[in-house]
Amino acid sequence: MKKETSCIVLFLFMFLATSSAYPARKRPYKPCKQLVLYFHDVVYNGKNADNATAAIVAAPEGANRTILAGQFHFGNVVVFDDPITLDNNFHSKPVGRAQGMYIYDTTNTFTSWLAFSFVFNSTDHQGTVNFVGADPIMIKTRDISVVGGTGDFFMHRGIATIMTDAFEGEVYFRLRVDIKFYECW
Secondary structure, X not given: OHHHHHHHHHHHHHHHHHOOOOOOOOOOOOOOEEEEEEEEEEEOOOOOOOOOOEEEEEOOOOOOOOOOOOOOOOOOEEEEEEEEEOOOOOXXXXXXXXXXXXXXXOOOOOOEEEEEEEEEEOOOOEEEEEEEEEEOOOOOEEEXXXXXXXXXXXXXXXXXXXXXXXXXXXXXXXXXEXXXXXXOO
């Protein structure tokens, strides 16, 4: 009896281990929608108020809020309201705004934590797309989570692959954002 019970338990274990509530996928997930956009960030430095789209709102004690802190900018919090364009030209017609913040959060390399929305109000798109995640800036391409949206992007989720497309010192940078939605309602 003991041997029969062991065989039954082993059979059940193997059956359950190889069973799945979800059928096997024969091909990888494909996005239900994709967008490639650029956002342009111009950090206020005390001299560029007319063009600035971002400002340092918090800094380590004793630091200047018009110049990013030393030591990998650790402790700086920057808020932004940046133009979003369809190409990498800063002077192209914006299709929306990137609004949010980034926090420089590491003392041994350039990295930040991002939380922002793309706000669309154009003939092509209405609504928002919301992003959050870590940005290891020194890596060529990085993925951050697309956690939801409104309007044309209601409850959309996916991944955004970001790449620093250009930068000029510590005042200007441009990100290429390749958004792949895997859940579209």
